[in-house]
Amino acid sequence: MYKNLRWKVLTIIIVVGVFFTIGVYPLLAERYHMPLPQYLKANQLKLGLDLKGGVHLVLRVNTDDALKLTSTTTSEQLRESLRSGNIPVTNIVLEAPTRFRVEGVPPDRDSQFRQAADEITATNYNRNPLAGGAYEFTMKPLIERDLREQAVDQALQTIDRRVNELGVAEPSIARQPQGDQILVQLPGVTDVARAKEIIRSTAILEFKLVEAGPSSSKDDLLKQYNGQLPGEMEILQGSAERGGTDTGPLYYVVRKIAPVTGQDLRVARPGLDENNQPAVHFELKSGGAQRFGKLSGENIGRYLAIVLDNRVVSAPRLEGRITDQGRISGGFTTEMANDLSLTLRAGALPASLTYLEERVVGPTLGQDSIRSGVIASATGLALIVVFMLVYYKLSGVNAIVALIFNLVILIGLMAYVGATMTLPGIAGFVLTMGVGVDSNVLIFERIKEELAAQRGVRASINAGFSRVFLTLLDTHVAALISAAFLFQFGTGPIRGFATTLSIGLMVNLFTSIFVSKTIYELELSARKEPALSI
């Protein structure tokens, strides 16, 4: 009667065997020191940070910074071009990250101004005339969106490179659905403060010519310019972390435009300066080296400010033409020099970052969670086993076998698809037991009903499975719909829950219907007189 029975049994044995090998066996092998082949070890079930221990950080990329940089650069280019074209304007002001204003365009030079301005700004900015010879330049919305996107992407790549340089095993750096947020997960990291500092430091390196200073007072510097700094210059503070003598903050007047920046760096590595103090040695790419050679050659005897994140780290005198190599020293400790060369190598961040969320799970806490998860799973399973045996007698065994296969395939499939088991995922695992056995309950109750209607055992079993199938499909689809939205909503741990629950539900359709029915068929084929213990 059941001619395909042999094939069905074989299918089940192979499926369960395979998933047991890739899912459950590696866990047992690790616990009881059994041999574990490398390919199984490499693909074993991944544990989330909440179980393994580690750092979970959510950062926001302040994309306004990137827009501001673009607007500043554009307005400075416009200033240069107006100067060389002899078009006098009274002022150029940055009003917002996406907007700047030019004031005092002489009426007789208006058309020349517009021509010069359009050459530089027309692709990215809209130009609006204001009253009194002023113009407002506003960034085009599409450009603004692109720049924000780019800033986040670039930040993501930079963080990725920096974290890789940190040498963390299996880090995860991912963009969050909120657009400007980035999730960084560092398993097993203990020095949270250092990791955060390295990820966050913008590391924007610029070389700017010093026009005046240093001086310990901003006002003294301003006096040299009659209280009004020329538009192309700015005042920067010297780095506070100067080794040794504490002289208070120093100020420099520097040119706003930096001919050479960190983007021109080819390598950066920690080393020592001539006084045997920690320093960072760098080499420039060819384009940067050319510009650096021109800058240093034309300005011998002047001072060059090395600016890191808008602070003057040091301002050495240009003794001669320098092309492709240089050194940054400024009272660093060895670790500071190491970290600085790391961040310089990995590239600058296009925008500053803000930490929104920080979670640290110590390894002990994770182990506690795993232990309670295992105890809860074992207890849940035991309670269900007892109930099913008492209530459904031998058919209960059928349901229990199906349930255990369900759990084995669930773990194996999670390992296979590379899903992550989290603490809420354990809850999903335990819940799968309760919900999974429900499918068998529905089937058994239907079989009882058919038996009560005086049908034969075989007919009752067939009717039980076939009639309940659609009901089960409906309940499982409904549950999967909500699990899908849960996955969409959640981050890390909650996604682990949604994944575990979804995979558990799908596997359950296979085990509660195909496996259970095959077990019945196996049982009935062994007997002459069909009988059912239910």
Added chain:
Amino acid sequence: MHIFTNPNFNFVKWRWHAIAMSWVIIIAGLVVIWTKGMPKGVEFSGGTIVILQFDQNPNIEQVRGALSKGVPDGGNAIVQQYGPPASRQVMVRVHTAGAEAGGSLSATAEQVDAAIKKANLGNPQVVGREIVGPTVGKELQTRGTLATIFALAGILVYIAVRFQLSFAVGAVVATVHDLLITLAVLAFFRYDLTLNIIAAILTITGYSMNDTIVIFDRIRENMRSMRRDNIEHIVNVSVNQMLDRTIITGGTTMLSVIALYLFGGEVLKGFAFTMIVGIITGTYSSVFIAAAIVIIWQGRKPVKAAPAAPIAPAKKPRRARAS
């Protein structure tokens, strides 16, 4: 074995009482939420949690004293034993986090650490911490609500396609009912709303459909075989026929969730509690609420045309046996 042999309770007769009782619980819950607010976990309100492990179990009062001295707003900190006493762990929750700007998010956590170290309470080690700035919480609330609404809409459409609109409305109303009752009970017991609890609530959205769909399936089957009966009778017969399985399926899930509540550890307790409430109200609502809504929506007229099952034509019309 049966829980009930041929049950014949008149559930439909009691539907108005059931609806009234549900309203009482929901309104009471809303009043509590309105007056006292829904307590929120750090994910939603922002704040700092530090979990410390000591050499010996410390005196909670001493920890509290150390915090009120060393941490701004430390007097309002929540200090609890974390996990079983053997783990010698204490959870400290302060309602503030360092400023988001300037990268000092963890400032409060460090103050907590320093204050407790200073108090000399037996070699405290920070084993875990969780710091959430205020922006994240607001976004989460919106996204949690949206996810629930979309999940409900998805299920509404699915059931409307597989059954008919009145069934879909009944199922969704029953589920919304379950969510409101669960929120009300959470508010009564002052459970902090955390991500895990939101996960439980979304799980209930899917789970509470299960019993309802099982009963609806039987109603649909009986509508075909009991064409002469009115809808109230058909619904009542169906609910009675399904009574055993409604209780058993709820019960097995309950067994697993109780195991989770008792042994699953501190973090999953709220999740398990929410699921326990959800399973109870889900079972209750599929018996009393979902079916009642179908009756109300369809009116009291006798069934005209039975909706066809999408697949597998009925074998032969059978009389329902349980009445």
